Amino acid sequence: MNASGFKPALPGISSSKSLGFFSFSGGNQPFDLKPRGVCLIKAAMEETRTLKLDVNGKVGDKLPNGHAGKSTVACALSHMLYQRGNLSYILDGDNIRHGLNRDLSFKTEDRAENIRRVGEVAKLFADAGFICIACLISPYRRDRAECRAMLPSEGFVEVFMDVPLQVCENRDPKGLYKLARAGKIKGFTGIDDPYEPPLDAEIVLQCNTGDCSTPCDMAEKVISYLEVKGYLQA
Ligand SMILES: Nc1ncnc2c1ncn2[C@@H]1O[C@H](COP(=O)(O)OS(=O)(=O)O)[C@@H](OP(=O)(O)O)[C@H]1O
Numbered sequence: 001m002n003a004s005g006f007k008p009a010l011p012g013i014s015s016s017k018s019l020g021f022f023s024f025s026g027g028n029q030p031f032d033l034k035p036r037g038v039c040l041i042k043a044a045m046e047e048t049r050t051l052k053l054d055v056n057g058k059v060g061d062k063l064p065n066g067h068a069g070k071s072t073v074a075c076a077l078s079h080m081l082y083q084r085g086n087l088s089y090i091l092d093g094d095n096i097r098h099g100l101n102r103d104l105s106f107k108t109e110d111r112a113e114n115i116r117r118v119g120e121v122a123k124l125f126a127d128a129g130f131i132c133i134a135c136l137i138s139p140y141r142r143d144r145a146e147c148r149a150m151l152p153s154e155g156f157v158e159v160f161m162d163v164p165l166q167v168c169e170n171r172d173p174k175g176l177y178k179l180a181r182a183g184k185i186k187g188f189t190g191i192d193d194p195y196e197p198p199l200d201a202e203i204v205l206q207c208n209t210g211d212c213s214t215p216c217d218m219a220e221k222v223i224s225y226l227e228v229k230g231y232l233q234a
């Protein structure tokens with residue numbers, strides 16, 4: 001039980017990322033990586049959930065096509081967890097900012113509130129027995145520390161996606177870096193807003209220019225960590 005008296009049944013997982021993106025080296029992925037839209041992610045999440053919850057349904061050995069994009073690693077991780085019999089749910093900042101957090105901007109205080117709310121929702125999911133995968137930039141150490149403190153000891157696993165700005169900028173699927181560079185978006189993380197890399201992340205997923213693990217390899221690394229630490233049911 002933590003300070004707020006809340007006792008989740010399963011640990012929550014938070015994923016922070018350096019600048020929000022990571023590199024995909026292409027090739028032998030078990031699913032198509034296509035540009036993500038909110039609806040695609042939502043559909044993918046619903047499809048995954050259906051697979052998880054439909055005891056009579058057949059579970060394929062591939063992730064559903066047509067999702068990918070934003071939390072590519074999160075989707076791969078969620079699928080791998082499912083294959084191991086663990087329920088998970090992805091809380092994706094990009095999506096949540098269209099609903100629950102649509103009133104929030106990217107000002108420092110609103111980013112803090114964004115993360116706080118996601119942490120609270122993650123607690124609820126965790127209490128329902130889900131492993132919650134939160135995909136946020138969450139650029140400030142203080143906000144991440146507060147989110148960690150919300151969850152019981154060892155209930156928060158921070159995954160740092162250590163990706164050079166250049167790699168992020170080269171991807172730029174939504175053209176936001178370009179707009180930020182042109183001064184058309186102010187306060188853009190990595191351009192004119194800070195990112196504070198974690199000092200104590202449980203997991204670091206590194207991606208260098210021209211040398212980046214595949215999303216599945218990254219997700220495997222998270223799975224290995226969770227297995228070793230005893231988070232996953234047999
Ligand atoms: N000013 C600014 N700074 C950073 N990011 C911006 C900004 N404006 C819009 N976006 C898009 O919003 C996505 C990040 O949302 P998050 O909720 O994860 O951000 S935060 O945790 O509150 O910092 C992020 O999407 P992803 O890259 O898919 O994560 C950005 O594309």
Ligand SMILES: Nc1ncnc2c1ncn2[C@@H]1O[C@H](COP(=O)(O)OP(=O)(O)O)[C@@H](O)[C@H]1O
Binds near residue numbers: 017
């Ligand atoms: N491992 C990866 N390496 C390179 N590109 C990737 C990788 N994963 C996703 N992408 C592509 O990069 C862009 C951003 O990926 P995404 O998963 O949406 O990142 P984020 O959730 O951090 O915004 C998308 O166009 C996606 O197709």
